[in-house]
Amino acid sequence: MTIDELIAAARGGSLRAAGRLLSLVESPRRTEVLDALGPLGGLAPPRVLGITGPPGAGKSTTVGALVGAYRERGMRVAVLAVDPSSPYSGGALLGDRIRMAAHINDPDVLIRSVATRGHLGGLAAAVPAAIRVLAALAYDLIVLETVGVGQSEVEVAAIADPTIVILNPGAGDAVQAAKAGLLEVADIVVVNKADRDGADQTVRDLRAESAVPILKLIAAQGEGLPELVDAIDAHHRADSPERRTARARAQILSLALTRLRDHPDLGRLAEAVASGNDDPYSAAERLFAGEP
Ligand SMILES: Nc1nc2c(ncn2[C@@H]2O[C@H](COP(=O)(O)OP(=O)(O)O)[C@@H](O)[C@H]2O)c(=O)[nH]1
Ligand SMILES: [Mg+2]
Numbered sequence: 371m372t373i374d375e376l377i378a379a380a381r382g383g384s385l386r387a388a389g390r391l392l393s394l395v396e397s398p399r400r401t402e403v404l405d406a407l408g409p410l411g412g413l414a415p416p417r418v419l420g421i422t423g424p425p426g427a428g429k430s431t432t433v434g435a436l437v438g439a440y441r442e443r444g445m446r447v448a449v450l451a452v453d454p455s456s457p458y459s460g461g462a463l464l465g466d467r468i469r470m471a472a473h474i475n476d477p478d479v480l481i482r483s484v485a486t487r488g489h490l491g492g493l494a495a496a497v498p499a500a501i502r503v504l505a506a507l508a509y510d511l512i513v514l515e516t517v518g519v520g521q522s523e524v525e526v527a528a529i530a531d532p533t534i535v536i537l538n539p540g541a542g543d544a545v546q547a548a549k550a551g552l553l554e555v556a557d558i559v560v561v562n563k564a565d566r567d568g569a570d571q572t573v574r575d576l577r578a579e580s581a582v583p584i585l586k587l588i589a590a591q592g593e594g595l596p597e598l599v600d601a602i603d604a605h606h607r608a609d610s611p612e613r614r615t616a617r618a619r620a621q622i623l624s625l626a627l628t629r630l631r632d633h634p635d636l637g638r639l640a641e642a643v644a645s646g647n648d649d650p651y652s653a654a655e656r657l658f659a660g661e662p
Contacts, residue, residue, distance in 0.1 A: 373399075373406045380507050385480055388507055392482055395499035404499060407506045416505045417606065420530025422516045422523065422552065424543075427536040428562035429515050431589040432598075436513065437479060439599050445510040448480040450500055452493060452516040452526060480509065495628045497526050498621055524555055525627070528620040531613065532557030532605040534598075536587075537576070539568035544575035558601050559584045564594065633657055 371379070371387070373394070379387035394403045419436070421429045433449055440447050484496065497514065504512050514530050516523040527533045535556040537543045547553050553576075561572050564586035576584050583601050587594035630636070639657060642648035 373403055377406060377506070383477060385477065388480060388503070389482065391503050391507075392500055395503055396484075396496050400499050404502060407502060410502075410505060413505070416501070416509055416512055418501060418512045418514060418530045419602065420514045420516065420527045420533035420555075421536060422527045422533060422555070423536035424546075425517055427538050428587075428589045429517075429536050432534075432536060432560065432562060432587065433513050433515050435589050435592055435595050436599070439595060440511055441476065441479065446478040446508060447511045447513065448482070448504045448507075448509040449513045449515065450482055450484050450497065450504075452484045452497065452514065452523065480504070493523070493526060495625055497529065498625065501529075524551060525620070525624040527555045529617060529624065531609070531617055532602060534558045534560055534602075536560045536562050537572065538563045539566045539572045544572055544579055547576075548579045553580045556580060556582050557605055558582055558598070560587045560598060561585070562587045562589050564588050565591070630657060633660075635660075 371390075373391075376387045376390050376394075380391055391403055394400070421433055421436075423429055430451070433451075437447050437449065482500075484493070484500065501512055514526060516526050533555045535547060535552050535558075537547055537559065539561060547559075553559070559576055559580060559582055561569050561576070561584065563569075565588045569586050573584050573586060585594060585597055585601060587598060589595070635657060639648065639653040643650050643653050
């Protein structure tokens with residue numbers, strides 16, 4: 371099938387064709403696909419919800435619950451799981467499949483694992499392209515699950531709005547999250563597993579570190595889910611041109627940084643600076659200019 375045929379098939383509801391397009395934008399054929407899709411043409415970009423936090427915090431469980439809530443509203447939802455430890459498909463992690471089982475056969479839910487490596491230009495470059503494909507396929511909501519550890523995951527989280535950071539009750543979780551820079555990207559903080567001891571204390575600790583809404587959740591039982599959905603809605607209602615511009619800025623910066631990090635001259639320039647044959651200021655100028 372040609373790219374145009376794939377786009378037509380995906381728009382006609384083929385999840386297979388949609389999957390093919392998402393694979394293509396992770397490959398050197400990315401530009402071809404993006405060109406074929408064209409600009410959004412003034413259409414409002416879809417909402418992108420970011421869910422991040424340490425492994426095991428309950429991100430996938432929360433995503434599953436949120437997908438259910440948005441499906442009840444009739445929204446078409448796509449989930450991109452950027453979490454190497456927790457693929458939603460492929461059999462590696464049965465737990466996630468069971469959590470998402472309710473949605474596996476729903477044609478209006480697309481679930482895809484995005485590997486953290488092997489993309490043209492890295493993860494931070496792959497995710498905006500995937501979002502563009504999903505926007506063209508008329509998904510109303512895109513949920514991005516990332517493990518909040520690496521720099522590129524933090525960059526990806528910054529593209530989403532709101533970004534929800536999921537933590538658990540327990541000594542040090544709040545402090546760890548603050549240290550890891552996770553709280554900086556948070557628009558909403560969720561203390562999941564609130565069925566465990568210490569949830570209220572963790573909420574108090576987090577209030578000392580962050581000014582954003584902090585909610586308790588028992589994702590496994592759906593307790594606190596309506597409040598989370600309300601907080602997400604309130605965040606969306608408060609969206610503004612300034613915030614949209616700030617997100618666009620984060621996206622541009624993340625793409626530009628990716629390009630610079632992958633620049634073929636970076637290694638050689640670094641050696642020249644290290645050996646005293648160049649200074650970092652002019653090396654940086656050369657990196658921007660693209661000249662050897
Ligand atoms: N006690 C309790 N366990 C939960 C809750 N939410 C999720 N879990 C469990 O925590 C584990 C990790 O959940 P998962 O959603 O895979 O976490 P992720 O790695 O952040 O995606 C699983 O065993 C879940 O069943 C909760 O609200 N309470
Ligand atoms: Mg997960």
